[in-house]
């Protein structure tokens with residue numbers, strides 16, 4: 001087995017895929033991923049790039065335990081995800097992962113605060129702790145004044161901030177985001193990416209799918225490019241090209257109106 005471990009038997013990487021293949025069986029078999037070997041240490045902000053159909057979402061879904069590899073192993077946070085049963089998978093997703101989607105997936109009949117609290121309630125977190133965390137996240141994401149409103153009253157950028165807060169409330173090992181800026185105008189998209197970069201700087205591991213090369217280059221710390229289900233490029237970016245803080249403050253305050 002190629003899985004690397006330290007002296008305590010723990011993986012030296014937070015995420016490790018070894019020789020992963022994913023084929024969808026149909027009238028014609030569709031190879032979505034082909035021999036993917038990938039190691040991601042804690043703390044990276046990885047962007048997965050590639051054209052439509054290149055396998056980005058499949059890769060994210062395998063890490064998320066939403067899908068199983070046809071062949072190979074997926075390890076996350078010391079857990080062999082591909083070997084888990086359904087109950088253990090549900091627990092894994094609830095406790096270790098946060099999800100952000102293109103179309104936010106907020107519950108429109110719940111307030112912003114209740115949307116953010118929901119995963120904490122499902123995980124059985126003490127209410128007082130959950131409320132403290134929610135308040136802190138609302139503050140960090142610049143939406144404190146929106147706690148009592150409903151998602152329908154928010155802009156796209158604001159909805160995505162709520163979704164990010166919801167994804168972080170259980171303090172996940174990994175934040176997974178599939179095209180989180182795909183439904184946003186470019187200014188809101190930049191603001192969301194800047195927030196993700198700030199969250200990453202505090203130590204949060206993030207794996208994000210995007211087809212936007214500019215956003216990936218500006219905010220991620222690593223870019224993995226897929227073509228036809230294979231990794232064709234893997235670059236660590238030493239110094240992400242962040243915008244000046246003053247610009248960002250301006251951007252945030254404008255966007256939050």
Ligand SMILES: Nc1ncnc2c1ncn2[C@@H]1O[C@H](COP(=O)(O)OP(=O)(O)O)[C@@H](O)[C@H]1O
Nearest residue numbers: 024030031032051052053054055056057058059
């Ligand atoms: N559930 C599925 N059944 C059959 N084929 C699928 C399924 N999901 C994805 N595919 C195929 O696998 C390939 C990769 O898809 P996907 O990971 O969604 O790509 P991307 O997110 O990069 O657009 C595509 O050719 C797609 O048609």
Ligand SMILES: [Mg+2]
Nearest residue numbers: 056057058209
């Ligand atoms: Mg996709």
